[in-house]
Amino acid sequence: MKENVFKKIDWLVLPLIGVAAVLILWQISCATWAKDLPTPHKTWETSKPYIVEPFAKRGEMDQGILRFTWYSLILVAKGYALALIIGTPVGFFLGLSKTFTKIFDPLIQVLRPVSPLAWLPLGLVLFMGAGKNASELGALFTIAVCSMWPTVLNTAVGVRAIPQDYLNVAKVLKLSRTKTLFKVLIPASLPYMFTGFRLSLGIAWLVIVAAEMLTGRPGVGGFLWQEYNSLIYEHIILCIVTIGVVGFILDRLMSVVERRFKTI
Amino acid sequence: MSHYVELSDLTKIYPTPKGGAVIVKNFNLRIKKGEFTTLIGHSGCGKSTVLSMLAGLSEISGGGIILAGRELDGAGPDRGVVFQSPSLLPWMTAFENVMLGVNQVFYTTDKIERREIAEYYLTVVGLGDAMHKRPAELSQGMRQRVGIARAFALKPKMLLLDEPFGMLDTLTRYELQQVLVDLWSKNNITALMVTHDVDEALFLSDRVVCMTDGPAAEVGEIMEVNFPRPRERKAVFEHPDYYKLREQLIEFLEVRAHRKAVAPKIEPPPVEKILPPGKDNFRKPELNHV
Numbered sequence: 001m002k003e004n005v006f007k008k009i010d011w012l013v014l015p016l017i018g019v020a021a022v023l024i025l026w027q028i029s030c031a032t033w034a035k036d037l038p039t040p041h042k043t044w045e046t047s048k049p050y051i052v053e054p055f056a057k058r059g060e061m062d063q064g065i066l067r068f069t070w071y072s073l074i075l076v077a078k079g080y081a082l083a084l085i086i087g088t089p090v091g092f093f094l095g096l097s098k099t100f101t102k103i104f105d106p107l108i109q110v111l112r113p114v115s116p117l118a119w120l121p122l123g124l125v126l127f128m129g130a131g132k133n134a135s136e137l138g139a140l141f142t143i144a145v146c147s148m149w150p151t152v153l154n155t156a157v158g159v160r161a162i163p164q165d166y167l168n169v170a171k172v173l174k175l176s177r178t179k180t181l182f183k184v185l186i187p188a189s190l191p192y193m194f195t196g197f198r199l200s201l202g203i204a205w206l207v208i209v210a211a212e213m214l215t216g217r218p219g220v221g222g223f224l225w226q227e228y229n230s231l232i233y234e235h236i237i238l239c240i241v242t243i244g245v246v247g248f249i250l251d252r253l254m255s256v257v258e259r260r261f262k263t264i
Numbered sequence: 265m266s267h268y269v270e271l272s273d274l275t276k277i278y279p280t281p282k283g284g285a286v287i288v289k290n291f292n293l294r295i296k297k298g299e300f301t302t303l304i305g306h307s308g309c310g311k312s313t314v315l316s317m318l319a320g321l322s323e324i325s326g327g328g329i330i331l332a333g334r335e336l337d338g339a340g341p342d343r344g345v346v347f348q349s350p351s352l353l354p355w356m357t358a359f360e361n362v363m364l365g366v367n368q369v370f371y372t373t374d375k376i377e378r379r380e381i382a383e384y385y386l387t388v389v390g391l392g393d394a395m396h397k398r399p400a401e402l403s404q405g406m407r408q409r410v411g412i413a414r415a416f417a418l419k420p421k422m423l424l425l426d427e428p429f430g431m432l433d434t435l436t437r438y439e440l441q442q443v444l445v446d447l448w449s450k451n452n453i454t455a456l457m458v459t460h461d462v463d464e465a466l467f468l469s470d471r472v473v474c475m476t477d478g479p480a481a482e483v484g485e486i487m488e489v490n491f492p493r494p495r496e497r498k499a500v501f502e503h504p505d506y507y508k509l510r511e512q513l514i515e516f517l518e519v520r521a522h523r524k525a526v527a528p529k530i531e532p533p534p535v536e537k538i539l540p541p542g543k544d545n546f547r548k549p550e551l552n553h554v
Contacts, residue, residue: 165351
C-alpha cells in the first residue's frame, strides 16, 4: 500500500530530488571554489522583480523575463519559418533526385557543422545595406541557415523511405504529378518531416541566444549578455533557466504535433 | 472470339554487372475477352515479372503486349491491379483509397455518382460497415477486400492479380476467393492472376498456364479448366475431374517445370547410389518392401 502511494507520486518526487541535489551542489560551490557565483538564494532575490512582473517594461534592456522571451520567440518563429519554407522543398528534391543529391549533398555536409557564431557575422555583412534592420535580418539569416539542416535531411530520408507499394499505386492509377505529391509523397513522408521540424526548432532556439548576444537585440540572449557586462551575474542564471524551460516546452509542443501527424 | 490480350515474345532482361540476366524469355500467351487465366509456377520463376510488365510497373525488354487492340505503353488505370500486399495508403480510409482511383477514372462523372461507385464495390466485398475505417483498423483480409474493391471500381479492361491471397490464412483465403469469383462473374472482366497455389488456380480459372522455372522462363503447358460457373467451392472440390487436374498440375510443378519443354527426360538416380555408406542396413528392409 505504502509502496503504491510512492509509485504514484514518484514522477514528481524523483525529479525534485535531482533539483535539490543540484541546488546543494551549487550552494557548496558558492561557498568553496566559485566565490563570484551568486548563491541560489541571492539569485532568487535579484531575479524576483523580473519573474513576478514578467511583462514589465522599465527600459530597452530592463524588462520582465517573459517579455524578453516573447521578443526572442518572435525572432525564432520568423527564422524557423524561413528554415522550413526553404528546407522542406530542398529535402524533397534531395529525396526524389539522385542527381540533385550528388550535386548538393557534399555542400550540405560541409555547411551543416558550421556554428551559428560563424554564420552571424556573414549575415551582418550580407545585410549591411539594410541599415537599421541589418541586425534583425542577419539574425534571421543565421537562425534559418543553422536550423534548416535537420528538416532538409529528415525530409530527404522520409521521401526515400516511401514504400514502393505506394508509388506503384500512384503509377497504376496514373496520378498527376501534383496529385502524387499531395496524395502520396507528402503524407507518406510527413512523420519524418515532423521529426526534422522538431529538431530544427530545437536548433533555432539554441541559435537565438548567440544571435542576440552578438547583435545586442533585446531578448533573453541579449539580456543575458548585457547583465554579464553589468556584473549582475544572478540574471545570467535566470536567463539560462528561462532558455532551458522554454526550449523544453517548445520540444514538448512539437512532439505533440509530431504524434498527431503520425500517419501510419 | 478474337484475342483480347496478346503477349508476344515477351522478354525481361535485368542488367547486372555480369551482363543481362534473362528472367523471362519469349513468353507467348493469348487471352480471350472475359477469360480468367492463371499463371502458375515456382517462386521466382518470373511469373510476377510477366504480370508487372502487363501492369506497366516493369519495363518490357523485348516483345510486346497488346490489350484490346492497342499496344501497352506504361501503367494506367485501364488495368486494375490487386497487389500481394494490399498496398493501401494508410492515411486514407478504405473509402478514400477506393475513391482515389474512382476519381481518376470517372473524372467526368459527378461527385455523387463517384461516391456511389466506391460505396457499391466496398459493400459488395463485404465492407459496408467498415468503409470509413483506416487500413490500420482493418484485418489483413479486410484490407485485401479493399484492394479488390479498388481494382474492380476502376471498371478496368483487365484485372491483374499478383498472388492476391498469398499473405492470408487459409480460411480468409477461401472467403476472399469466393468474394473474387462472385465479383468476377458479375463483371466478367478479363483477368490474369499469378499464384503458386494449385487449388486457388483451379477454383478461379478458365485456363491455367504453367510456367517453366527461370531463368529464361516461358510457357510450359496450358490446362483448360471447365468447371461450370458460377462456381462454389464445395461443388468444384467434389467435381469428378478436380483431382485429376490437380494431380496433373502438381506433377508438372514437381517434375516438368524444372526442365525446358524440349529437354530430354532425366531419370532420377537409383536410390542405392544416393544413400550414404553405412546407412544401408537401415534402409534395406524398406527397399525389400518395395
